[in-house]
Amino acid sequence: MKKTKFMNRFCQGAVLTLAMLMGACGSETESTVESVENAVKEDVASAEEEWDYENTNWENISDSECRSNVQSPVDIKAEDVIEANLEPIKYNYTPFDMRIVDTGHAVQVYGTENSSITVEGKEHQFKQFHFHYPAEHTVDGKRYPLEMHLVHQEKGSDNLAVLGIFIEEGEQVNEFLEKVFVRVPEEKEKEVQTDVTLTLSDYIPPAQTHYTYTGSLTTPPCTVGVDWVLYKEPIKASQAQLENFAKYYSNNARPVQPLNNRKILKTME
Ligand SMILES: [Zn+2]
Numbered sequence: 368m369k370k371t372k373f374m375n376r377f378c379q380g381a382v383l384t385l386a387m388l389m390g391a392c393g394s395e396t397e398s399t400v401e402s403v404e405n406a407v408k409e410d411v412a413s414a415e416e417e418w419d420y421e422n423t424n425w426e427n428i429s430d431s432e433c434r435s436n437v438q439s440p441v442d443i444k445a446e447d448v449i450e451a452n453l454e455p456i457k458y459n460y461t462p463f464d465m466r467i468v469d470t471g472h473a474v475q476v477y478g479t480e481n482s483s484i485t486v487e488g489k490e491h492q493f494k495q496f497h498f499h500y501p502a503e504h505t506v507d508g509k510r511y512p513l514e515m516h517l518v519h520q521e522k523g524s525d526n527l528a529v530l531g532i533f534i535e536e537g538e539q540v541n542e543f544l545e546k547v548f549v550r551v552p553e554e555k556e557k558e559v560q561t562d563v564t565l566t567l568s569d570y571i572p573p574a575q576t577h578y579t580y581t582g583s584l585t586t587p588p589c590t591v592g593v594d595w596v597l598y599k600e601p602i603k604a605s606q607a608q609l610e611n612f613a614k615y616y617s618n619n620a621r622p623v624q625p626l627n628n629r630k631i632l633k634t635m636e
Pocket of ligand 1: 516
């Protein structure tokens, strides 16, 4: 769903650019027109396919918002945090059979349409969760080994709310994560439907203390206007689980971005 939206937006942009370039070059030779078309095709590839974590200067990716000044992730510095009387998040998560894919950028699990959360009075449907190794957000400079993002979309809108859960090393095997990690498909970009049932509410940190701020997707096209909720309390996974996960992705974290004039709100403790 998300990808379709991005592709639609992308293609609109690409067609417009091509039309403008063709118009401007109408009297040029055929070979010039071809090279312009090729240049546009390369641009099209760059936003959807050709970005990577070797070079995270994504500002020049066409039809992306990666260069805006309200990007994610950020470092959550104590001096930028304001305690506020935030409404508790309401969870309406129902069990679902997980569908899993290695997208080439992350390990991702899709849910069904019947799970949702309510954030500040607005209902958001659960879409998917995925992982970043190491964590993308930092807390006073501290970086956890892993961060999970649960992506939700507001009903009747394109607005996104993402729950971020930090994962740190602990003694025990995390059973929820184990169900996911042992089923990462060997082939990239191949979705696998499983009969393994997940219940997200089993996994949300019990302490509801969280930070919230407005930022962006942390991957191209870096769409802005994303409501972030980051739980202060990490959950735990065993050392072996974290080490095994790093075999799939050992660096799919975007560097922290400047907070600029934004503030980060935090629930009262
Ligand atoms: Zn993410």
